[in-house]
Amino acid sequence: MLCEKCHINQATTHVKQNINGKVSEMHLCSACAAGLSVNSMFGGGLFGSQASILGSLFGNQISDNRQESQVCPNCGTQLHEISASGRVGCAECYRVFRSYLQPSIRRIHGTAQHAGKIPANKESELTAEQKLKSLREQMEEAIERQDFEQAALLRDQIREAEGKGE
Amino acid sequence: MTEQDMVLTTRIRLARNFTSYPFPAKMSPDQKRALGTAVAQAVENANFGANRLKVISLESLKEWELFALIEKHLISPEFAEHPVGKTLICSEDHTISIMVCEEDHLRIQIILSGLQLQKAYELADKIDDLFESAIGYAFDPELGYLTACPTNLGTGLRASVMLHLPALEGQGALAGLSATISKLGLTIRGTYGEGSEVTGSVYQLSNQITLGISEQHAIQNLEGVVRQLMRQEEDMRKMLYSDHPQQIEDRVWRSYGVLQNARILSGKECDRCLSDLRLGLSLGILPTVTPDTLRTLADQTGAASICVAAGSLLQPEERDNRRAALCREILSK
Numbered sequence: 001m002l003c004e005k006c007h008i009n010q011a012t013t014h015v016k017q018n019i020n021g022k023v024s025e026m027h028l029c030s031a032c033a034a035g036l037s038v039n040s041m042f043g044g045g046l047f048g049s050q051a052s053i054l055g056s057l058f059g060n061q062i063s064d065n066r067q068e069s070q071v072c073p074n075c076g077t078q079l080h081e082i083s084a085s086g087r088v089g090c091a092e093c094y095r096v097f098r099s100y101l102q103p104s105i106r107r108i109h110g111t112a113q114h115a116g117k118i119p120a121n122k123e124s125e126l127t128a129e130q131k132l133k134s135l136r137e138q139m140e141e142a143i144e145r146q147d148f149e150q151a152a153l154l155r156d157q158i159r160e161a162e163g164k165g166e
Numbered sequence: 167m168t169e170q171d172m173v174l175t176t177r178i179r180l181a182r183n184f185t186s187y188p189f190p191a192k193m194s195p196d197q198k199r200a201l202g203t204a205v206a207q208a209v210e211n212a213n214f215g216a217n218r219l220k221v222i223s224l225e226s227l228k229e230w231e232l233f234a235l236i237e238k239h240l241i242s243p244e245f246a247e248h249p250v251g252k253t254l255i256c257s258e259d260h261t262i263s264i265m266v267c268e269e270d271h272l273r274i275q276i277i278l279s280g281l282q283l284q285k286a287y288e289l290a291d292k293i294d295d296l297f298e299s300a301i302g303y304a305f306d307p308e309l310g311y312l313t314a315c316p317t318n319l320g321t322g323l324r325a326s327v328m329l330h331l332p333a334l335e336g337q338g339a340l341a342g343l344s345a346t347i348s349k350l351g352l353t354i355r356g357t358y359g360e361g362s363e364v365t366g367s368v369y370q371l372s373n374q375i376t377l378g379i380s381e382q383h384a385i386q387n388l389e390g391v392v393r394q395l396m397r398q399e400e401d402m403r404k405m406l407y408s409d410h411p412q413q414i415e416d417r418v419w420r421s422y423g424v425l426q427n428a429r430i431l432s433g434k435e436c437d438r439c440l441s442d443l444r445l446g447l448s449l450g451i452l453p454t455v456t457p458d459t460l461r462t463l464a465d466q467t468g469a470a471s472i473c474v475a476a477g478s479l480l481q482p483e484e485r486d487n488r489r490a491a492l493c494r495e496i497l498s499k
Contacts, residue, residue, distance in 0.1 A: 075188035087269070090188035091304030091312045105309070105316050111378030114310030116321040117291070119298050122305045130307055141382045 001027055004073070026073065072096045132161050167400045169281050170457060171448035173392070174328040174368060176279075177239070178286040180294055181313045181322035182272040183304045189314040190267040195251035198267045199223075202253030205266050208300035209255060209293070217257040224249035230479045233470035239277060241265055262293065269314045270322075272297065279461075281392060283325055283385045291381075310377060320377030325385050327392050332367040332445050333402035334395070340369070343395070351375045352391055366437035371395070407449050418446030422455070425463070426497045430483075431490035436467050455497075462496055 001011045004026045011027035070079035077089030079097060088094060094101065106112050113130075115137055123131075135158045142151035183189060187197055206221045224232070224246070232246040240256055240263040256263040265273040274293050276286040297303070304312040310320035318324070334340050344354050353374045371392060373384045407414050421442035424435070440463055446452040447460065465471065472485050472492070480488070 075192045077188075077192065085191075086316075087191060087314045088189065088316070089192045091183060091185055091306075094306060094309060094312055101316060105319060105377065108317055109320065109375050109377035113308055113378055114306070114320050115378050115383075116310065116323075116380035117294075118307075119303050119305050121298075121302070122307070127307065137380050137383075141380070144386070 004028060070097065070100075128161065132158065135161060167403070167448050169396070170279075171444070172330055172396045172399055173281040174279070174330055175239075175277055176282045176286050177324075177326045177328070178276045178283070178290045179324040179326075180272070180274040180290050181270040181311065181318045181324075182274065182294065182297065183270050183312055183314070184272075184301050185304045186301070187271065190269065190271065191314065193251075193267065198251030199253075201271060202251070202266045204301060205264065205272065205297070206253065206255060208297055209264070212293070212296055214257065214262065214289070214293075217259055217261060219255050219257050219262065222254045222256070224252040224254055228479075230470050230473035234468070234474045235470075237468040237470045238465075240275075242268060242273075244268060245273075262289070264293070270318070281327060281389070283327070283389050287323075287325070287381060287385055318376055320375075320379070321381050321384065323376055323381050323384055324372055325388050326370050326372030327388065329369050329371055329392065329395060329399075330367055330441065330444055331369055331395065331399050332441055333406055334399050335367045335369075336406070337402060339398070339402070343398075347371070347391065348374070350387065350391060351379070352388060365434060366441040368437075368441070403445065403449060414445075414449065415451055418442050418449075418451045422446070422452060422497075425493040427494070428490045430486045431493060432482075432486050433467070433469050433489070436463075436489055436493065440464055440467075459496065459499075463493060466492060466496070 004011065071077070072089055072093045073096070074092035075090035077093055079100065082088050082093070082097065082101075088097070088101070102112055113133075115133065118134065135154055139151050139154035139158065142148070142154060184201070187193055187201060190198065193201070202221075202223070209219055212219065224241075227235075227249065232241070232249065235241045235254070236243055236246055238260060240260060241254060242265070245252065245254075245265050245268040251267060253266040254263065255266070261277060263275045263277070265275070274290050274297075276290045278286045306312055311322040313319055313322055331340065334343070340354070347354050351374050352371060354369050354371050371388065373379075373388050376384070379387075421439035424431070425439050425443070428435075440460065443452060443455060443460060443463075447455055447457065466475070467489050469482075469485055472488050473480050476488065
């Protein structure tokens with residue numbers, strides 16, 4: 001069996017990790033397994049000294065949970081790297097580390113709910129509530145720029161969406 | 167006094183990432199090159215008027231050419247720091263610049279002169295749509311567009327306006343204002359982005375929050391504060407001039423004299439003199455100088471621009487000589 005991380009070497013190590021109660025198992029080669037070093041699993045206690053100003057935004061949340069081994073299976077980024085640099089490794093990191101990142105995201109932006117542009121192909125993935133929120137904002141914006149025709153169209157769409165929700 | 171007397175440029179930047187690669191910090195040089203090629207292909211046939219886009223491999227540039235791009239705000243200092251594998255796509259008139267593999271896969275940037283936030287956003291939005299349909303973005307319904315740094319999550323939009331605020335700065339009013347500005351979710355800083363020193367009284371005002379606020383709201387919010395700052399700056403300029411006409415005129419004409427006659431001119435001194443000329447122009451003190459002349463001076467007197475014009479990396483002393491000669495030449499026309 002090939003290593004599930006690098007897909008190059010033979011897997012020699014079986015790693016089990018628990019992220020927020022979600023247990024995942026991986027078969028890794030010795031090199032990739034070394035990436036999940038004991039130090040990172042049990043928290044080196046280096047956060048304070050290494051953390052950049054931005055990284056310190058995450059510090060609190062992360063150090064509370066540092067006993068867990070946390071590695072993004074997609075890019076191999078470890079949670080302590082995010083804490084030190086204030087940057088995540090890939091889009092997948094946001095899913096893997098969501099519970100750790102979310103409080104900091106709230107602190108930075110005051111919310112954790114996107115408003116504004118949505119890629120056309122992602123609209124179907126939105127919940128009814130998110131769609132309504134987006135429609136309401138578009139209507140408010142139309143009113144602000146005095147485009148009442150557009151605002152009326154949006155109002156009808158909101159009514160229709162609200163009807164469906166009930 | 168018009169908008170152009172206080173607003174130099176408007177900039178819009180969108181941070182975007184694709185799902186196909188990890189973020190740039192985790193990419194190999196070959197992956198970066200491959201992404202650069204894919205991005206270039208996506209805009210290959212795009213038509214932005216007479217604005218042809220050119221693709222530049224950052225590795226192929228000399229050091230001072232990179233500095234010149236930073237000076238013109240086409241790339242960030244961070245982007246130039248490790249050029250291996252990175253690609254820049256920019257339009258001939260420097261309105262559009264797309265950095266591939268800066269902190270995020272894409273940084274789509276639009277620079278327009280004066281206060282044109284809406285127009286700049288519309289152009290960025292159009293380019294954004296091109297990549298969206300060609301490659302596909304990393305997006306989350308709750309967190310919006312996913313970015314390497316969580317401070318850019320949501321819209322990934324940074325809208326900024328470069329303001330010339332000599333009167334407010336001179337009266338020490340900016341320190342108090344910046345506290346108010348940050349409460350409104352905006353940031354005010356020096357010309358070259360984060361942490362940079364202010365030269366020539368030019369400040370960058372930009373939105374700070376990107377999650378939970380739509381593009382339109384962020385832009386309107388910024389524009390509202392820009393207009394307030396402009397009003398205050400205008401009032402302060404008029405007040406200063408009516409209270410101390412002699413001093414202001416002396417300051418403007420003195421700087422004009424320096425630019426017209428100096429034999430050695432440092433970048434800092436040049437910026438300061440240019441700032442005085444701008445102030446003078448807005449108060450009707452300098453009848454012979456046009457906004458175009460000022461723009462030409464500002465565009466050509468940066469340290470890197472002087473090196474590019476010379477075709478070699480010049481020592482500071484040599485640059486100061488050439489800068490002085492250049493100003494004399496431009497002002498004698």
